[in-house]
Amino acid sequence: MRSSAARGGMPAQPAGGSNSSSALLYATSVTDSIVSSVISSARSSGRTVLTEIESKRILHSLGLPVAVPEAALTADDAVRAASRMGFPVALKVLSPDVTHKSQVGGVELNLDNEGAVRDAFERIRRNLAARGGGARFEGVAVGQMAKQGVELLAGTYRDDRFGAMVMVGLGGVFVEVMKDTELALAPIGGREAASMLARLRGAQIIRGVRGQPGVDIDAVVSILETISGIAATHPEIAEMDLNPVAAYEDGLAILDARIVLAAPASEPPAPDPHRAARLKNLERAFNPRVVAVIGDKRMSGYMWIRAMAHLKGKLYSVQIDPNEIPGIEAMGVENRKSLAEITEPIDYAVSAVPRQIAPRILKDCVAKQVAAVGFFTSGFSETSEELGIRLEAELREIAINSEIALVGPNCMGLYSPGAGLCNFPEEKAGEAGDVCFISQSGTHTINFCLQAPTHGIKVNKAASIGNALVLEAADYIDLMAADPATRVIGMYIEGVRDGRRFFDSVRHAAERHPVVVWKGGVTEAGARATFSHTGSLATAEATWRTVVRQSGAVEVASLDAMLDAVELFARAKRIGGRGMGLVAMTGGQSVVITDTFATAGLEIPALSESSYDELKTFFNIIGGSYRNPLDVGGTIGAGHDQGNLDRILEILERDPVIDAIVLEVGTGLRAARWATHEDEIAGLLDKLADFAGRSTKPFAVVMHPAHLEAIVARGKELARARGLVVFESFERAAATFRAAADYWGNRARLGS
Incomplete structure (x- = not known):
């Protein structure tokens, strides 16, 4: 890892004092001024795509390692520019109508003398005329050739729902064929940027492989931080494409850049002025004193009224159909013909009326100051029908102008x-x-x-x-x-x-x-x-x-x-890492459980030497093994030599390389006995539940249904009644422990 100065990225912020703050504010002001000026110039000429020169001017203003090329309208201009900057140079077509320069023959590289520059200029002009479909020719960009490095791409774009996103990937064939890229919501910090690089399938190339040195990771991280920040703070930038970026052992260089402007933004929707009150009303609805069911019918089996059979508060029905009312009252539920007839405040209403009536019902709820209403009613925008879309818009207009918590519709x-x-x-x-x-x-x-x-x-x-x-x-x-x-x-x-x-x-x-x-x-x-x-x-x-x-x-x-x-x-308890202690009943199962958990991205480490010293004092190695995974069927009598099982679990509990423990329970003939000897499985589960409660590590059991589905289902019921975590396959257990390790690992990295 190298310093900011070495990598040619953003200058390090000076330490301490008002002078450093002033300098930072000044730099930010200058950058914003350049960005605004370049974008304004492009918009005034009716362009949404900045030229390479304009794009690189913006990147240069951010302190990024990029050389801004010179524009040349004629071959003579190109020669003079090349002579000033020194050979070899590259020429690239300038045209507001061209996105991919190479596709129109608009790129010429490694030009090492004046004659080569003149010839290349003319070739680019002819190629554009032949392949550009009438694209305008505005000369070429002349830039010095950079040395070869590991090709990366970096960029930003705007997602319709999540806003500014930043992307990084390996360039060349890796992005074209393997699609080896990583994304993040912008802006990001250095930790997230480094994590993106580490997740690339070709990450080893960045770190160095086969004697080739790795690239300057800090320099790449700096670029990602910087462009993600500019994308997040400048919504007028729709896309930034830095491709390729040549990464070296020390520093990097942005070789090509393209910035696309967004359409002028419309006014963002106004914030919901009633949101706080709406959330309080939603909270009321989850703990209601009074509930009203609107429009429940015999045809649906009075589903909503029956669902409220155990409501602790008061339940009312609202129904005007005289044919439905007797059936409702026969269930002991009071019916009213309108919400207004209910004298108490209503915390939650359920509406099961046809969609055409839904807006009227919502208006009645607002007038009655009902805290929340859930609309079972469907047939709105999800149908793509004009009527459904119009009715949904009407519902939203009524709700958003009130404090009611509208749940749904179509729910x-x-x-x-x-x-x-x-x-x-x-x-x-x-x-x-x-x-x-x-x-x-x-x-x-x-x-x-x-x-x-x-x-x-x-x-x-x-x-x-x-x-x-x-x-x-x-x-x-x-x-x-x-x-x-x-x-x-x-x-x-x-x-x-x-x-x-x-x-x-x-x-x-x-x-x-x-x-x-x-x-x-x-x-x-x-x-x-x-x-x-x-x-x-x-x-x-x-x-x-x-x-x-x-x-x-x-x-x-x-x-x-x-x-x-x-x-x-x-x-289960919080998992502290990925080291799994796996206990199977047979040799074949011990192989399968290992493969399954390893494939899921978990680790099955060798136990500590002290654990092996203790295990070998009592382990029955005839048909068994006390390596991790442990093949313990013979040693614990398929789970019924509780003394040995306790010792094994305690050894795994003490071993510092183990973060979680999974035990296979009840295979083959032993599980078949549960149907007539339930006390055996109950006694085993009591001991396992006691261990799970004492253990500092997450503990779970696997109980395969196999051909004994009904019997094992009873075993699972008994296990869960004792608070044990149960999986029905190694695959499901492994996937779930991987998810838990991912979550808790992320929490640990974030310091929470």
Whole structure:
């Protein structure tokens, strides 16, 4: 790593005092002045793409290592410029109509004398006339040739949802064929820039390989920090393309640059003046004293009224159809023909009316000062129909001009088991838990909440948010992260409107709790389905994954993976590293579990010498092995020689190279005995639960369903009842521990 002065990047900020502050402010002012002047000149001439010379002027004003070429309108001008700067030189076409100079024969390199410069000038002029499709010729840029180095590309662009992004990659074939690039939301600091470089598949080339020296990492980091900062503070710059950048052992040089201007920005939307009150109303809705169900019908089995069967507060129905009222009252629920007839303040309303009536219902809710309303009603912008789009816009206009918390539409609404507030009849109510879940899919919300108890997961709050018309995912994240009962937040997201606010909310939440994100619509086909489902615009896969990683959250790709991750985060200890202590029952399984966890990016280290010294005093090595992984079937009697099992687990607990422990339980004939000898598995699980409670390391068991699915299902139930974390396969356990290691590793790097 080298100093800023050595790498030719931004000058180091002088230490201390008002003089240094004044100097920095002056430098910033000069840079902004040059940027504004160059951009203004281009706009006045009707251009959105800056010339190479203009682009390099801006980069030079930032203190970046770039030589600004000279413009030459004639061959004589080119010769004079080349003579002044010294041979060899390069000529590049200047044309406001050309983006890729090489495609029109507009680049000539290694010109080492005056004659070569003249000839090259004329070739470029002829090539443009022949291949440029009428492109204007405004001369050439003359620049000195740089020495050869490792080719990199760096740049910025603006994402429609997340704003300024910065990119880095290896140049040449690596970017053209291997697409070896990394992204980050701008601006970034040195730590994030260095992390981007380390994640490149060709990172070893940057570090040095086969006797070739590595490049000046600090110089590359400096460029990424600088251009990300200018992109974040100058929204008028749509794209900066620095390609190639020649990186050397000491310093680097930007060889080519192109800056594209954004269209004049429209006025940003005004901030929601009622947001604070709206969030307070949403909080009221999760703990309601009074709930009103609007428009529930016999045809739907009175689904919403039945879902509220265990509501701790007061439940009303609002229904005007005389054919529906007797069925509602037969369930013991008071019916009113309008919201105005309910005298108490209403904390939450559920509306299941046709879409044409939805705006009128929302107006009634606002007039009644209902705190929050969830619209099960669908058929809005997700249909792409003119009527649906118009009705949704009407809903938004009504809601945004009030303090009401509008949930949805096109959603299942809120679930708060501690308050008895459910959005599906089969959901459990009663005890509030420590896990929160947000989803743009009602089905995923219901499935998560229904399956959570079978995974030992206790839900605190869940929200099906549908089209997220007024309240976005970020609002729910903020509310749930601030809840002192929350331990883990999971979410299924298809798209966001305000990407930066979403990112900031996830990052803030992930500083306090594990956040697990499942993104729908990451493929092209999935993106089309997403639009038809919620009216969201899908985010490009690479951008989305960058957002999740940089926010500090972890990503999963299915409901099963979500349940696994939430279970581990909520029920197990914090993992301190990637070293796994693996315990299998047979030799074949010990090989498979090792391969599985190693493939997932985890480590299976050799144990400490003291651990081996202790293990060899009692381990039965006939058909077994006490290396890591441990093949322990013979030593522990398939789990029923509790003394030896305790000793093995305690050795792994003490060993400093082990960060987490996974134990295979119940394979083959031994699991078959559970059906008639449940006391055997119960006794084993009692001991394992005791160990898990005492251990300082995360501990989990794997129980394969195999051909004994019903029997093993009972074993899992008994294990989770004792607070144990259970996986049904090595693959799922490995993927989940990898996610946990990623999350806690990131927290450790950030110092939280």
